[in-house]
Amino acid sequence: GCGVDAARTVEAADALLDLFQRRARRQNAYVTSPLGLRFVKASSAPLSPQYGRDTSMIELPQLKGTHAALETIDAFHDLLFKRFQGRPHWGLVNRKMNKTRLVELYPALPSFLAAYLALNPLGTFDDDFTRQVGFRALVERARRAAREKAGSGQQAARSRRARRRS
Numbered sequence: 001g002c003g004v005d006a007a008r009t010v011e012a013a014d015a016l017l018d019l020f021q022r023r024a025r026r027q028n029a030y031v032t033s034p035l036g037l038r039f040v041k042a043s044s045a046p047l048s049p050q051y052g053r054d055t056s057m058i059e060l061p062q063l064k065g066t067h068a069a070l071e072t073i074d075a076f077h078d079l080l081f082k083r084f085q086g087r088p089h090w091g092l093v094n095r096k097m098n099k100t101r102l103v104e105l106y107p108a109l110p111s112f113l114a115a116y117l118a119l120n121p122l123g124t125f126d127d128d129f130t131r132q133v134g135f136r137a138l139v140e141r142a143r144r145a146a147r148e149k150a151g152s153g154q155q156a157a158r159s160r161r162a163r164r165r166s
Contacts, residue, residue, distance in 0.1 A: 023072060027068060040054070046108035058080065058086075
C-alpha cells in the first residue's frame with residue numbers, strides 16, 4: 001500500500017489502471033484482487049504516509065502465487081513514488097523504498113532521525129529494513145554534518161580571536 005495526497009486520488013487511480021493494463025498485455029502480469037482505497041486525515045507523525053496531508057491509501061493486495069506479483073507491487077510503488085510523491089505503508093512489502101526516496105518523500109525525516117538516534121543509539125533495533133532505507137547511514141551523515149558545522153564555527157571563533165589579538 002501507498003499513500004498519496006487525497007486531492008490526487010482519481011489521477012493516481014487512473015495512472016495505476018493504465019499501468020496494470022500495460023503489464024497484463026505485455027508481461028502477462030495481473031492484479032488478482034481489487035484495488036483498495038481508503039481515506040485518512042493528515043497526521044503529525046514524521047514517518048506516517050499521512051504526514052501533513054489528507055491522504056488516500058491505495059492498497060494492492062495480491063494472491064499468493066500470482067505470476068510476477070512482487071514485480072507488479074514494485075511497479076505500483078515506482079509509479080506512486082515518482083509521479084505522486086506516494087509514501088509507503090510501513091507494514092507491507094517495500095522493496096523499492098531506499099535512502100534517496102526516504103529523504104525525498106518525508107519532509108519531517110530529521111525529527112524522526114533524532115528520535116531514532118536517541119532511542120536506538122547502539123543499533124539494537126536495526127534490521128534488514130532499517131538498513132535498506134538507510135536510517136543508520138542518514139544518522140551518521142547528520143552527525144558528520146553537525147561535527148563539520150561545529151568545527152567550522154570553532155575555526156571561525158579562533159580566527160576572530162586571532163584578529164583581535166593582532
